[in-house]
Amino acid sequence: MMARPRAKKPAVDVAIVGSIGIDTVETPTDRREHILGGSASYACAAASFFSRVGMVGVVGTDFPAAYLKLYKRFGIDTEGLQVRPGETFRWSGVYESNMDNRRTISTELNVFASFSPELPEGYRDAPYLFLANISPSLQLHVLDQVRRPRFVMLDTMDLWINTARDELHTVIGRVDLLTLNESEARHLTGRHALMQAARRLLELGPKYVIIKKGEHGSMLFSRRSIFLMPAYLLEDVRDPTGAGDTFAGGFLGALARMGTVSESAIRRAMLYGSVVASFGVEDFSLDRLAKLKRPQIEQRVRLFRRMLAG
């Protein structure tokens, strides 16, 4: 049997698989209905500032053409975006008491319930892959379609920790970097001290674990090192929805652009992820990112560095 030929230059640098949703979001001071959301939307938009990004996801026939156009304006390749009969995934939530608590009001899976991610041929050689928050079995299905990616990053959520822990362990063992938030890290490992939780997670196989702490920053763990990164300090947060996915997308896009996956590159890429996320939360949906220019990112990264130098 002949080996499948590897494309000379892959169609995209970064392939991102995740959810695409139509959200209704309420904050203590504002409310927006039917706005574009979902992990793939945020992550692809964030990565698009640095790299050629391909999106893998599903929407219904009700998905507004304006949102498709917005993806195009970010330069996102949407060959991997399936349009299926039915309605798009919908989510609504409320941020309470100074944004410190998020409560989900409703979730309608719709076409997302039967989503089976299929990578277009041009994505299968993408050197960077982000498996955003979908079920571990779908994440494994994606891993079976890619050819020798250089760096695979994984996100997850409490739902899968509760309902698919074994499959989640399997997929964690097949990626380079696992990212999850503080409470998920504790939940998945049963360890309260984050250093101990991180050690447990590294034992499952990934070279790196990033524990996200929202406004308190994030931490990178490898077997031999720790990197502690505060979050860029914001004047005001209008909508924190998607901040973690924006961080992850910005991170992976910046890392892909650097062309090396050394730890120092990973640390630098985290600064970029944090800065892109800091812009993202300044407005609802992708509104702020849609107006953002690369030089503004670079400027804020410089400012951020000056806030970190001890």
Place this chain on the structure above:
Amino acid sequence: MMARPRAKKPAVDVAIVGSIGIDTVETPTDRREHILGGSASYACAAASFFSRVGMVGVVGTDFPAAYLKLYKRFGIDTEGLQVRPGETFRWSGVYESNMDNRRTISTELNVFASFSPELPEGYRDAPYLFLANISPSLQLHVLDQVRRPRFVMLDTMDLWINTARDELHTVIGRVDLLTLNESEARHLTGRHALMQAARRLLELGPKYVIIKKGEHGSMLFSRRSIFLMPAYLLEDVRDPTGAGDTFAGGFLGALARMGTVSESAIRRAMLYGSVVASFGVEDFSLDRLAKLKRPQIEQRVRLFRRMLAG
């Protein structure tokens, strides 16, 4: 009238005024009765690794000689320590749900109720002064006794924000650096966003504000700059009591040793404060600090720096 002569070399580099208490502390896994506590105890012990420290406070005749000996072992000058008829200040508290919540069980002011801090002549020329958490009117009384200090640092707490806000504003206007925790900064300014809270506090007069966030680190604000510092990541915390005072004392002791109060020295001193505090919480009371050696601090500072380099 002749000017009072200024001593050629002050008796101490750092004078620290605060509470001295006998604590009973309960954590989810442990309980200790009648252990040494109080803001002055923690801050003086922490500063003593770097500088000559003088302690100003009050204890009752019941104060154990062993605790006085412990102060001496740290090299703390106790000329400013008053012994008054009656009992020493007592506090007891419980840490609940993974140390995330502290509940005060009882407070007995005892001799602390009529405390009037008097600086020994040899402390009045101390170039560095820390007004730890006592009432703003006592803090002002101390400020009236010192002669041209190079750097004055102030701590406070919710009680004084509620009961003595005007005097607190006055004393804040007379110091170089105000340190307080996240919730106190919000409470005192009525601003939830910490950047806005810090700006308000700077308007009251101090050149610097440090907002402490416990396990999430601290932030230094000046009119023109921000420094974001994560906390040193610990395997396990046995008793967080006094961590803020240990941070403050370690900070000011290290700053005094540097001999300059530039912003870069202040940033460096914060690393030292954080590291000394990280040792302090590894055991109850001053137990860990009593065994600590300066080279261990230097080693952990180096380790900490490697965790921060982006």
